[in-house]
Amino acid sequence: MGSHLCEKLLDEGHEVICLDNFLSGRKDNIRHLLSNPKFELIRHDVQQPIHLHVEQIYHLACPASPIFYQFSAIDTMKTSVYGTINLLELARNCKATFLLASTSEIYGDPLVHPQVETYWGNVNTIGIRSCYDEGKRAAEAILLDYHRTYGVDVKLARIFNSYGPRMFQDDGRVVSNFVVQALQNENITIYGDGSQTRSFCYCKDTIDGLYALMNSPYLGPFNIGMPIEATVRQLAESVVRLVGETKSQIIYHPLPSDDPTRRQPDISRARALLNWSPKVSLETGLTNTIEYFRTKLATPDAENSPEKQELIRQQTRVREQQERERKLQLKREEELVKAFLEAEAAKGNQ
Numbered sequence: 001m002g003s004h005l006c007e008k009l010l011d012e013g014h015e016v017i018c019l020d021n022f023l024s025g026r027k028d029n030i031r032h033l034l035s036n037p038k039f040e041l042i043r044h045d046v047q048q049p050i051h052l053h054v055e056q057i058y059h060l061a062c063p064a065s066p067i068f069y070q071f072s073a074i075d076t077m078k079t080s081v082y083g084t085i086n087l088l089e090l091a092r093n094c095k096a097t098f099l100l101a102s103t104s105e106i107y108g109d110p111l112v113h114p115q116v117e118t119y120w121g122n123v124n125t126i127g128i129r130s131c132y133d134e135g136k137r138a139a140e141a142i143l144l145d146y147h148r149t150y151g152v153d154v155k156l157a158r159i160f161n162s163y164g165p166r167m168f169q170d171d172g173r174v175v176s177n178f179v180v181q182a183l184q185n186e187n188i189t190i191y192g193d194g195s196q197t198r199s200f201c202y203c204k205d206t207i208d209g210l211y212a213l214m215n216s217p218y219l220g221p222f223n224i225g226m227p228i229e230a231t232v233r234q235l236a237e238s239v240v241r242l243v244g245e246t247k248s249q250i251i252y253h254p255l256p257s258d259d260p261t262r263r264q265p266d267i268s269r270a271r272a273l274l275n276w277s278p279k280v281s282l283e284t285g286l287t288n289t290i291e292y293f294r295t296k297l298a299t300p301d302a303e304n305s306p307e308k309q310e311l312i313r314q315q316t317r318v319r320e321q322q323e324r325e326r327k328l329q330l331k332r333e334e335e336l337v338k339a340f341l342e343a344e345a346a347k348g349n350q
């Protein structure tokens with residue numbers, strides 16, 4: 001998303017300083033911008049403070065795919081907490097406007113549908129996704145406290161599933177997973193029975209939403225996403241149809257922990273106050289994404305070695321296994337507590 005944002009800002013005539021530690025991003029995605037005199041790249045980890053003179057800060061730094069944030073869970077939390085504080089300090093020092101790219105994950109497995117900005121969420125605080133979900137919730141709290149305490153001009157966007165060209169081919173996000181599997185004639189893996197829903201917003205639309213918010217007088221929060229729900233199974237079927245000649249079959253695997261069952265934004269606020277809504281249909285967005293991956297798969301990716309991919313996959317498998325064991329342990333403990341309470345009640349009755 002950051003590379004699309006940099007392009008948008010340059011197109012609008014801004015000068016851009018892009019910070020990235022390349023944990024989950026690739027230099028390849030912004031290589032074409034490096035020769036632009038209005039573009040500057042600094043390899044920097046936002047967990048460390050930085051001093052610059054800027055007018056606006058878009059804070060998108062944070063691994064966003066479950067595979068990456070489970071691989072670097074503590075780092076993810078630190079990026080959301082220390083990173084947000086450091087960049088808010090920068091905004092405070094240079095009186096810059098600050099936009100936080102938060103996420104629909106702050107709603108957790110929502111009990112309100114579609115999700116409105118006034119909903120506080122239903123989040124597991126100790127699961128394997130918590131480093132991301134709770135990290136972003138902490139970032140939101142810090143954002144508003146900098147606004148209240150120091151008067152920093154802040155903007156809060158909650159992004160729902162966003163996809164498009166330049167995604168990592170192997171980072172476990174559902175759109176890139178399905179497209180790459182279909183293009184490589186591998187089976188398409190659906191976790192669960194595929195009835196869980198997501199709303200898929202094309203990256204250009206998401207970036208236009210962030211830009212509209214940054215240049216508006218409003219603070220938010222604003223949901224930025226596609227207000228149309230699709231099941232994961234429908235997505236898989238669309239990908240198979242749009243890829244065309246593929247030998248891939250759709251297969252089903254167990255659902256990972258804390259995978260939300262429904263996700264759909266209510267974007268009435270963004271429509272009314274930012275005059276924003278997504279323009280790109282899922283069909284068009286998927287077609288563009290498929291074309292991107294078709295080209296990408298035909299060229300070797302020096303920044304994404306098979307060894308690194310395997311390491312990340314292994315780590316994810318370990319995390320999932322640890323989570324399954326922890327849930328069993330929790331269940332055993334609950335049974336012990338129940339037995340204890342029953343024994344106590346029986347004593348009371350004697």
Ligand SMILES: NC(=O)c1ccc[n+]([C@@H]2O[C@H](COP(=O)([O-])OP(=O)(O)OC[C@H]3O[C@@H](n4cnc5c(N)ncnc54)[C@H](O)[C@@H]3O)[C@@H](O)[C@H]2O)c1
Nearest residue numbers: 001021022023024025045046060061062064103159161162
């Ligand atoms: N894509 C989505 O569907 C989605 C949905 C909700 C929220 N968001 C948010 O939008 C932002 C961008 O998402 P994305 O999909 O482009 O994710 P991404 O993982 O592709 O990009 C995140 C970028 O941040 C960089 N980064 C990570 N930690 C950093 C650190 N400590 N210092 C400097 N750079 C760091 C990564 O190297 C990468 O380039 C994230 O904050 C994410 O939480 C994205």
